[in-house]
Amino acid sequence: MTYPVTVPVDDTIDETLDSAVATSQPGLMRSAWGLWRTRIGVALVVLLVGIAIVGPWVAPYGASEFVGTANMRDVPGTWLGTDYFGQDVWSRFLHGGRSILFLATVSTLIGFLFGSAIGLIAAYNRGRIDDVLMRFMDVILAFPQLLLALVALTTVGPKPWLIISIVGFTTIPRIARITRGAAVPVVERDFVAAAEALGESRFRIITRELLPNVIGPLLVEANLRLTYAIGIIAGLGFLGFATERNAADWGLMVQENRVALSVQPWGTVLPAIAIALLTVGTGLISDGLSRTVAGIDRGRPDS
Amino acid sequence: MGIFKLIIRRLLLGVATLFVVSIAVFLLTNVLGDPVKRMLGRGALPDVVTARRAELNLDEPIVNRYFTWLKGLLTGEPGVSYTNGTPVWELLSDRVKNSLFLMALSSAISIPLSLFIGGYTALRRDGWADRVMSNQLLVLAAMPEFVVGAFLTVIFATNIWHIVPAVSRIRPGESPWSDLDGMILPVATLVLAVTPHVGRTMRAAMIEVLESDYVEMARLKGLPERSVLWRHAFPNALGPTLQVIALNIAYLAGGVVIVESLFNFRGLGIALRDAIPEANAPVVQFIAMFIATIYVISNLMADLFTIIVTPRLRTRLQ
Numbered sequence: 063m064t065y066p067v068t069v070p071v072d073d074t075i076d077e078t079l080d081s082a083v084a085t086s087q088p089g090l091m092r093s094a095w096g097l098w099r100t101r102i103g104v105a106l107v108v109l110l111v112g113i114a115i116v117g118p119w120v121a122p123y124g125a126s127e128f129v130g131t132a133n134m135r136d137v138p139g140t141w142l143g144t145d146y147f148g149q150d151v152w153s154r155f156l157h158g159g160r161s162i163l164f165l166a167t168v169s170t171l172i173g174f175l176f177g178s179a180i181g182l183i184a185a186y187n188r189g190r191i192d193d194v195l196m197r198f199m200d201v202i203l204a205f206p207q208l209l210l211a212l213v214a215l216t217t218v219g220p221k222p223w224l225i226i227s228i229v230g231f232t233t234i235p236r237i238a239r240i241t242r243g244a245a246v247p248v249v250e251r252d253f254v255a256a257a258e259a260l261g262e263s264r265f266r267i268i269t270r271e272l273l274p275n276v277i278g279p280l281l282v283e284a285n286l287r288l289t290y291a292i293g294i295i296a297g298l299g300f301l302g303f304a305t306e307r308n309a310a311d312w313g314l315m316v317q318e319n320r321v322a323l324s325v326q327p328w329g330t331v332l333p334a335i336a337i338a339l340l341t342v343g344t345g346l347i348s349d350g351l352s353r354t355v356a357g358i359d360r361g362r363p364d365s
Numbered sequence: 366m367g368i369f370k371l372i373i374r375r376l377l378l379g380v381a382t383l384f385v386v387s388i389a390v391f392l393l394t395n396v397l398g399d400p401v402k403r404m405l406g407r408g409a410l411p412d413v414v415t416a417r418r419a420e421l422n423l424d425e426p427i428v429n430r431y432f433t434w435l436k437g438l439l440t441g442e443p444g445v446s447y448t449n450g451t452p453v454w455e456l457l458s459d460r461v462k463n464s465l466f467l468m469a470l471s472s473a474i475s476i477p478l479s480l481f482i483g484g485y486t487a488l489r490r491d492g493w494a495d496r497v498m499s500n501q502l503l504v505l506a507a508m509p510e511f512v513v514g515a516f517l518t519v520i521f522a523t524n525i526w527h528i529v530p531a532v533s534r535i536r537p538g539e540s541p542w543s544d545l546d547g548m549i550l551p552v553a554t555l556v557l558a559v560t561p562h563v564g565r566t567m568r569a570a571m572i573e574v575l576e577s578d579y580v581e582m583a584r585l586k587g588l589p590e591r592s593v594l595w596r597h598a599f600p601n602a603l604g605p606t607l608q609v610i611a612l613n614i615a616y617l618a619g620g621v622v623i624v625e626s627l628f629n630f631r632g633l634g635i636a637l638r639d640a641i642p643e644a645n646a647p648v649v650q651f652i653a654m655f656i657a658t659i660y661v662i663s664n665l666m667a668d669l670f671t672i673i674v675t676p677r678l679r680t681r682l683q
Contacts, residue, residue, distance in 0.1 A: 099503075204382045204661055205389070206619035209653055213390055216641050216649045217398030224397070293509035297623050300511045301638050316515055320627070323531065324523040334515040338508045345507025 090278050093354045100350030106343030110336060114159025123150040125157035125310035133322040133329075142328040146318050147308070151328045157310035158333060161222075162299065163340075166291040169226045173233025173291075174284045180234065181241025182268050182276070185249055196242065199235030207232045208294050212303065220303045229294055233287050240283040244276040278355040285348040289341050296337045312337050372669060379665040383658060387438070390653045391431050394646040403644035404447065421447060438654060444647035453651045457636060459537065461655065464625070464632035466541045468617045470548065471555035476610050479560045483567020483609070484602075488594075490572060499568070506561035510620050514554035514627045522550060533630040551628045558624070559616045563609050570605030574598050607670035615663040618656045 094100045122140075123129055129150045135143040141152040180199070184192040211228045218224055248254065249272065257267050298304040299313020312333035319329030394400070401417050402409065418424050422433075437443050443453045482502070486495040505513065522531035533547035541548060574580060575598055583597045584590075625634030633652050640648035 201382055201385050204664070205386055205657055206660060208619060208622065209656055210389075210393075212622070212637060212641060213649060213653045214393045214397060216394050216646060217400045217403055217644050219398070219403065219642075289507055293507075296509050297511060300509075300623065301626055303641065313511075316511060317626075320515065320518070323518060327519055327524050330515055331519060334512045338512045338516075341507040341509065341512075342504050345503060349503055 090281070090351070090354055094347075094350045097350045097353060099346045099353075103343045103346030103348075103350060106339050107347065110159065110340040110343065111163060113156065113336070114163045117156030117159060121150075121153040121156040123153040125149075125154055126308055127153070133319075133326040135326050135328070142332065143326055145315070145326070145329040146322055151319075151326075151332060154310045154315060154329075155312070155332045155336065158312045158315055159336060159340075161305055161309070161311050162292060162295050162313065162337075165222060165225055165229070165295045165304065166288060169229035169295075170233060170284065170288045170291045172226065172230030173237050173287055174280075176230075177234040177237025178241045178273075178276075178280055181238040181243075182245055182272050184238070185242045185245030186264070186268055186272060188249075192242075195238070199238050202232060202235045203239075205232075207290070208297055211294065211298060212301070215298075215303050220298075220305060225295065225298060225304060229291050233291065236287060237280070237283055241276055241280055244279040245272050248272055248275045278351075282348055282352040282355055285344060285351060289344040289348060292337070292341050292344065296341075368672065371672060375665060375668055375672075379661050383654075383661055386657045386661070387435060387654060388431070390650050390657070391434060394650055395427060395430075398644075400447065400644040400646045434650070438651075443651045443654075446648055447645045448643050453647050456648065457633065457651065460632045460636050463535060463541050463630065464621055464634065467548065467551060467555070467621060467625070467630060467632060468614065471552050471559065471617055472610075472613055474552065475556040475559045475563065476613055478556065479563035479609065479613070480567055482560065482564040483569075484571050486564075487568045487571030487575060499565075502561040502564050505557055506565065510554055510558040510623045511627050513557050514550065514624060517550055517553055517557075518627075531628070533628050535631045537631070547628070548630075551624050551630050554624050554627070555617055555620055558620050559613055562616060563613050566612065567602075567605065567609050570609070571598070571602050573605075574602045577601070605671070608667040611663040611667035611670065613663075615660045615667075618659040618663070622656075 118125075126147075126149060128148050129140060130137040130144045130148055132144055132146055132148040137143050137150075140150045142155075143151055145151050145154060180195055184195045207229065210232055211225060214224055214228050215221075254267060254271050257271050262270075295304055296313040299311045300317050302314060302317060304313055305311045315333040316330050316337075319326065323330050401414055401421070401423060405414060405417065415424075422430065425433075434444060441454065445452050446456055482498060486498050489495045518531050519525065521529050529549045530547050531550070533544055533551060535541055535544050535547065579601075580593060580598050583593045588596075621632060622634035622637055624630070625632045626638050629635070633655065636648060637652045640652070
């Protein structure tokens, strides 16, 4: 989850940005790849995304197929036994990653697109537009993401479009702030003035001159937001609000099976490990990228 | 004196934010869907729906309803539950206490812990202790609370060791003191959820201070290291430190929902979880406003502390 701090953040962003502009441009990905944490992160993400995508095709049973007595560890024909409803734990695990991954990726993409656009426009235009946009962003930040999603779900029930909208919408200001902070010093540099003097359009200046110069911090933030989006959506699933009842979902599996933890731990432990590895993977990638962009690990005051 | 103006501006901004939040909460629980239809199901007869709407005062114009609700919130009468007509405050006052106790206990442990970890790793920066702890914090920070809590349960309560209870058992009307054992895992989970973020913030703040010119100056003057740390570095890290404490509380305000649900802790989080499938809007609205208020106040405190304590900021902002 994320929490806004208003006062000191801009300082650190400006600072990290100077080094980012100077060092990160051509080989950001390559230098990040040089760090072990990035490689481990990528490996974990590839593994889990692979399971989530391929899983449903290779699962021995259907997601809600009844295979035996509930909460048993040794059931013939199953790897890890049955869950609270007599369904195959291993098959449900293989089926349960897609929705989390889909919802988290799409909502982060929405936040990324709108957030970076708003941040760049605010940074380039400054003045009134900047003030209005950023004040509005501050208001959205005044509310925990998970809580807003829960409030919105109250009268509608678990609907994927709503989850994507809320998580995406609340990601926008977080990305916009970072983008704006990174773009403000770039706007003042000579090549932007040169492009203006050449009479290039605003759109072209923003996309061709500003965007490439803030892509480092932007990628770091987007990755971080993906980590949190996975956490929030898995949390919604855990509370029972991410999917329809009894759908296979890693978050929901933890909820369903935790009562029988002492007799049949797999139903809880397997999806919990999957979520943990996935979020740790994206977290490691963020850290690798941010070390490359900022030079050193300063932690994140805006986490 | 510009600082008072600034503080008042921040306070007004906080109030304005809460006002906007209240509009958002009210709209989200009224406009997106129809609580009555969700409560009664799709097959409900139109007559029944109309009667129920009238009973819950839902047929009044939304603007009037909003102001009635807001007035109720401010005067301590936040409406009645849709499902059984009990006043929301009567329904939730116990739970408010329980949740606040859970948050207070978790803060009391995680604040000193994260300050210590952050400060220590900053001082031993890039040493082995820093590397090990920073990596641990990174891994913990990425994982959602309920996953951490589930692992703790498996390890300490149900499968590997059986030394703490897996669920909390506070009965209605009893204080959380009656079941301190049952609070071990919820508190531990919240501490583990909060400490990485706050510890990393503290580490960053401390590194910033230690790299600053005035600390270097103090060292060059030949002051003993202890006096450099306590006289020069620590007072300047105090702003971020207080901020860390406020942030901590804001984190907890959001984290309790999930953690209470995982350990059946009888607090606001569970009440929220249970109110949502019932479309019990007044309960959801109250809890949302309560958590948002704690959240906004803590962030406000964080800002104010930072302004008051950091000399550099104080002068720059005047």
